[in-house]
Amino acid sequence: DQQVKQNSPSLSVQEGRISILNCDYTNSMFDYFLWYKKYPAEGPTFLISISSIKDKNEDGRFTVFLNKSAKHLSLHIVPSQPGDSAVYFCAASVRGSARQLTFGSGTQLTVLP
């Protein structure tokens, strides 16, 4: 049972436009959410996070929105740049001793010049 789902395996956008990546979750115990970016042959790198007590967190060109009633979060990238082309994973965590992360399957974002 996938508790964190990214239903779009891929997304293509034009440079300068907005990229919106979506993620749904089923476990209502998740209280912390993160987005990671991954380039080929590298490990994932942390991008942005949000606590369940907030509905929005912004960091430069990246904004994460959380809709708890819909169990949905999204990552907005504005404006998109070719260097943003990568696989994006959303991840979620339940309050606990070691904060293990549950990951979605990833979305490949391609930003076209």
Add this chain to the structure above:
Amino acid sequence: NAGVTQTPKFRILKIGQSMTLQCTQDMNHNYMYWYRQDPGMGLKLIYYSVGAGITDKGEVPNGYNVSRSTTEDFPLRLELAAPSQTSVYFCASSYQPLTNYGYTFGSGTRLTVV
């Protein structure tokens, strides 16, 4: 700082062979994790450790063992390699349970079992 270092980067094993995937971090992080990523899938937790001498199972621990004798090192052992263990393995660390900056990941070990 090197961050999280994983060795080897690539390995081909024959069925039934054993090997140890090495992971070391130089950030004095308490928490360390092993994940595997299969094609088209997200990362799944194999084992984790909250400090030296303390380890626990994650979602997919079967076929693996770990130890944590020092803060820096968290090796993952495969005793009898099986084709189902063909995957990319990532080690990660965190200073405390999930800071605002998430985990720091290594660059991965790509393992093929034939």
